[in-house]
Amino acid sequence: MADISTEDEATVTEDLIEDVVALVKEGDRERLVVLLEPLHESDVAELLSRLDPENRVELVRLLGDAFDFTALTELEEPVRLQILSELEPKAVADGLADLDSDDAVYILEDLDDAQSEAILAQLPFAMRHRLKRSLDFPEESAGRRMQTDFVAMPPFWTVGQVIDTLREEEDLPDEFTEIYVVDAAFRLLGTVALDRLLRTRRPVKITEIMDEEPITIRADEDQEEAARLFQRYDLLSAAVVDDGDRLVGILTIDDIVDVIEAEADEDIRALAGAGDAELSDTPLYVARTRIPWLMINMVTAFLASGVIALFDDTIAAMVALAILMPVVTALGGNAGIQAMTVTVRAISQRQITKRNVLRVIGREILVALINGGTVAASVGLVAGIWFGSPELGCLIAAAIVFNIFCAGFFGATMPMLLNRLGVDPAVASSVFLTTLTDVIGFFVFLGLAQWWFAFP
Structure with missing residues (x-):
């Protein structure tokens, strides 16, 4: 048997998992209780997430009243719902009765109405009333996260x-x-x-x-x-x-720490267009959460391709342009993401007001110009030496400065505009910003090249 000492009790080892699976198959409740008793509820949650679905439910059933339902609040939603869906309402109600009200609400709020009502019906009247009152408040509100036990x-x-x-x-x-x-x-x-x-x-x-x-x-x-x-x-x-x-x-x-973590996680996923999928979700579900933004990106990518098509003769006349185009757009996109991330964070922290909005935009533009000038000088020098054309080096340097300037401006203003329109800037900003920096970068670089070298 795996030995869980006080020094390792926060670690769920492979030996422990194998022992738990063996005891679950044997139906040995007493030894399971002794084995898992030193574990914190977060460690029990990790153990449950690493077990096969059928073993998770059977472990909870075998432990009975020795299972702390607080562990379910530490699980990813798909794993928690899978366990709850296979337990009897009475067993879930008995487990919730020992929890703080906020933890009980956290477990109940993701269930469908029928399952939630079946569990609530098994609870004492006073607790049922308190939980129903909390569940009546809007999702992600203070009423959902509050404890109803106080002095x-x-x-x-x-x-x-x-x-x-x-x-x-x-x-x-x-x-x-x-x-x-x-x-x-x-x-x-x-x-x-x-x-x-x-x-x-x-x-x-x-x-x-x-x-x-x-x-x-x-x-x-x-x-x-x-x-x-x-x-x-x-x-x-x-x-x-x-x-x-x-x-x-x-x-x-402790409730607020969980809220901060959840909101930060939500913003990070939104910025990447990654949806709300968890590691435990199926590939099909994960794909469904991501495909909408990929489809939008596909449409915007065609816009950038359309700009390139306008200058196909120019690119054919000078192959170096095709080699250097990605440099212009990549630098602009990176600068825009930097400005956008800072602005989205400031919006979420309520740091942007009517008094300082122009100062925030001005700062990002100034930073973009400083960075753009520095990077453009380096890229222009490399391009000029590489292709033996000082004119080409100057053209790409000018295009980079202008594109990074636009990236800083739109990276700062677009999240503010979307927020003013009631659209989550963390979700929508990156798609539009990437399109703008690509289109502007291609158009300016190729347009300058066509004009300077007098291509047809």
């Missing part, structure tokens, strides 16, 4: 009453850093940090030590905006309120 106290209590209640009450969140002060209608009045609570004498009312203007987040607020608030104000937790300022849940820093 709230009335404003007329003293510090001593609060401390005594915390010591005696068994149904409390496992971890919390703040007490929320609410009125009879559950409207948020303020918050009290635990460290301040413990440093205050017992007879003092909690209203005297509470923060009366805490940072709050609307339940329907986009999760990305919530993450920005955490970043801006260095929050560990924040209250989530509904339209009536009633406290409905809290967001904690």
